Amino acid sequence: MQSNISIFLNRTRQKKLLIQYCKKTGKYQHFPRPVSIFTGRRRDIEWREVSGKGVVFSYTIAQRGTPAFRGIEPYAVVSVTLDVGVNFIANIVHCTGAELKVGMKVKPYWHPLDDGTHLLMFQPDRDGA
Amino acid sequence: MSLRDNAIVAYAETKVMEKSDRDVFVLGGEILEELLDKTGIEKSEIDGLVLAGLTGTGAGNPFWAQTTADVLGLDVGFCEQVHTGGCSAAGCVVRAAAAIDYGLCDVALLLFADTHVLEDKSDHSHTYRREWTDPYGLMGPPGAFGLLSRAYEAKYGLDYRMLGKIAVTQRNHALLNENACEKLRVPITVDDYLNSRVIADPIRLLDCVMRADGAAGLIMMSRQRAKQKGLSKCIIPIGYAERTNFKGGENLVDVTKSGHEVCGRKALGEAGLGIKDIASFHPYDDFIIAIMLQFEAFGFCKAGEGVQFIRDHDFSFNGDLPLNTGGGQISAGQAACSSHNLIEAVRQLRGEAGKRQVKNTKNALVTGIGWINYGRNWGSSAALVLIPE
Numbered sequence A: 001m002q003s004n005i006s007i008f009l010n011r012t013r014q015k016k017l018l019i020q021y022c023k024k025t026g027k028y029q030h031f032p033r034p035v036s037i038f039t040g041r042r043r044d045i046e047w048r049e050v051s052g053k054g055v056v057f058s059y060t061i062a063q064r065g066t067p068a069f070r071g072i073e074p075y076a077v078v079s080v081t082l083d084v085g086v087n088f089i090a091n092i093v094h095c096t097g098a099e100l101k102v103g104m105k106v107k108p109y110w111h112p113l114d115d116g117t118h119l120l121m122f123q124p125d126r127d128g129a
Numbered sequence B: 001m002s003l004r005d006n007a008i009v010a011y012a013e014t015k016v017m018e019k020s021d022r023d024v025f026v027l028g029g030e031i032l033e034e035l036l037d038k039t040g041i042e043k044s045e046i047d048g049l050v051l052a053g054l055t056g057t058g059a060g061n062p063f064w065a066q067t068t069a070d071v072l073g074l075d076v077g078f079c080e081q082v083h084t085g086g087c088s089a090a091g092c093v094v095r096a097a098a099a100i101d102y103g104l105c106d107v108a109l110l111l112f113a114d115t116h117v118l119e120d121k122s123d124h125s126h127t128y129r130r131e132w133t134d135p136y137g138l139m140g141p142p143g144a145f146g147l148l149s150r151a152y153e154a155k156y157g158l159d160y161r162m163l164g165k166i167a168v169t170q171r172n173h174a175l176l177n178e179n180a181c182e183k184l185r186v187p188i189t190v191d192d193y194l195n196s197r198v199i200a201d202p203i204r205l206l207d208c209v210m211r212a213d214g215a216a217g218l219i220m221m222s223r224q225r226a227k228q229k230g231l232s233k234c235i236i237p238i239g240y241a242e243r244t245n246f247k248g249g250e251n252l253v254d255v256t257k258s259g260h261e262v263c264g265r266k267a268l269g270e271a272g273l274g275i276k277d278i279a280s281f282h283p284y285d286d287f288i289i290a291i292m293l294q295f296e297a298f299g300f301c302k303a304g305e306g307v308q309f310i311r312d313h314d315f316s317f318n319g320d321l322p323l324n325t326g327g328g329q330i331s332a333g334q335a336a337c338s339s340h341n342l343i344e345a346v347r348q349l350r351g352e353a354g355k356r357q358v359k360n361t362k363n364a365l366v367t368g369i370g371w372i373n374y375g376r377n378w379g380s381s382a383a384l385v386l387i388p389e
Helices: A004-012 B024-039 B064-072 B085-102 B128-136 B140-156 B160-175 B190-195 B223-228 B260-271 B288-297 B306-312 B328-332 B340-349
Strands: A017-022 A027-029 A045-050 A054-062 A075-082 A087-091 A105-112 A118-124 B006-013 B048-052 B078-082 B107-114 B198-201 B214-222 B235-244 B364-369 B380-388
Touching (some): A004 A017, A004 A045, A004 A118, A054 B140, A075 B140, A087 A118, A087 B128, B006 B024, B006 B085, B006 B223, B006 B340, B024 B064, B024 B214, B048 B085, B085 B214, B085 B235, B085 B364, B140 B288, B160 B190, B160 B288, B160 B306, B260 B364, B260 B380, B328 B340, B340 B364, B340 B380
Parallel strands (some): B048 B078
Antiparallel strands (some): A017 A027, A054 A075, A054 B198, A105 A118, B006 B214, B235 B380, B364 B380
8 A cells, every 4th residue: 555654655765755746836734634734634734855954943952761762861852944945843852952942943854764764863063054 | 591591500519539349339329318408309300411532540431321220220312421521510500501501401410420440441541641641651631731841931931930839829729628638638839839849840749730530520501590499509501512522623832822712711701701800710720821821811911921821820729810719620639530720610609619618709710721733732621601690
C-alpha cells in the first residue's frame, strides 16, 4: 500500500525532503494529507522537493522523555518554519542549549536509520545568509 | 425554542480520586442516584442520555453510550456521545438542549464518568503523532504546550511568575474544595511553581493537569417542565459556541490564537453580554498558560497583554474575577471527562459553593479545549455562558 509516509520516507534514502504542494493555490502544506487543505481536492496535490532550510519557530527541551526516549534526556524538539512556509517538528543536533534561539537559521541533518531511510532533523545553518 | 428555554436542574459529583476504587459504571450509578434524589424525578422519566466522548475507559467500546444506558436501565429516545475532547462537557449541554427542543427527549441525563487512570483504553496511534512527532520524542500535550509557550514568549515575552500566580490561586481553591483530589490539596507558592520539575521546558510539573478518576452529572429539561415540576435554582444556558480545527484550511497559523476568539464573540453575542460583564470565569485548564491565552482570546485583555492582566487582577473566589473556584482541573484533578469546571460553575450559580462561594452569581463563563493538533494550539474550543433562573 503506497501511503504518504512511504513516499516521503523513500525519498529520504537519498536525503531528499518532499513536502506537499497545492498546485491550485501555490501553497505548501505539512504534515502530508490525502487532499489539499486549501481546496479539499486530491488532484491539486503534488510532492515537491524542497531545501529543508528554515528558521526555528519554537522549541522545547524534553527533560522527561517519551518511553522510547527515556534515558537520553535532555533533548530538544524544534518547530522549524521551512523556507516554503510550513512548520516541521523535529529534533535539532550540533547545537548547544545556550545557542538554541527562536529565529535561528537551520538546515537539514539526516539521521541514518537501519532500513536505509533517514530521519529528518535540523542543525544550525552557520553559513546561512 | 432556543438554548435558553432549557435548564440544568441538578448536578452531582463524586470526589476526585488518584485512582478509582470503583468500576466506572458504579460511579455512574452513584451519580444517577444522587440526581434522582436531588430532583425527585423517577428514573423512568429520563429519556435522554448524553455522554462525553472524552473517556479513557470507554474509548475502546464503539457502543459505549448504549452500554451505559443498558447498565443503568435507561430507556431513551436520544442516546449520544459527544466527541469534542475537553469541550465535550459543555458540548453535552447544548446537544441535550437541542434534543429537548427538537422533541427527541424531555429529560436528559448528562453523565461524565471515567476511570482513565484505573483503566485507559484510548489509542492515539492513527493520528499525526505516530509518523510525525513520536519519532522525535515530542511528549503529547506537555511537548505541544512547550512549543506553544516558547512561541508565545518569543512573540510577546512571558513572566512565568504570573503563571505561578494563577497556579497558586487555583491551588488555594482546591484547598477549599473537599471533592478535589486529596493528593493535590497541598498549599503551593509561586516559588514552588517556578521550582517544580521541568517536563518539557518551559512547561513545569505545576503547569500540567494530573489525570485522575471520578464522575459527575447533570439533569436537563425544558424550563417549562422544570417550572411545572417545581424545581428551583435552575441554571440556564444562554450562549454557546464551539470551533473545531480553527483555521484548519490554512497551513501556517499564529499559534497564540485559537478558536476561542470566534467562540467567545458568538457565545457572548447570543447571551447579550460583554466580556466585562462576566462574573466568574471557568476556563478549561490543561496547562496554566492555556488560561492566560483564553484571557486574550475572549477579550478580557488584548493579545500579548495576558501577563499584565494577571498582574492587575485577583482571581480568588472573593477577588474581582473569580477563576476556576473549585481548583480547576490542574488543582482538582483531570477527572469526570473534564467536566469539573462546568459542574463548579453550576454549583456557584446555585449559591452552593460553601466556603468558596463567589459573591456575584449573575452569570458564569465556562470553556472547553479539545485535543492537540500538529504545530498549532489546540483542536477544539468551546464557550458556554450560564445564568441562574
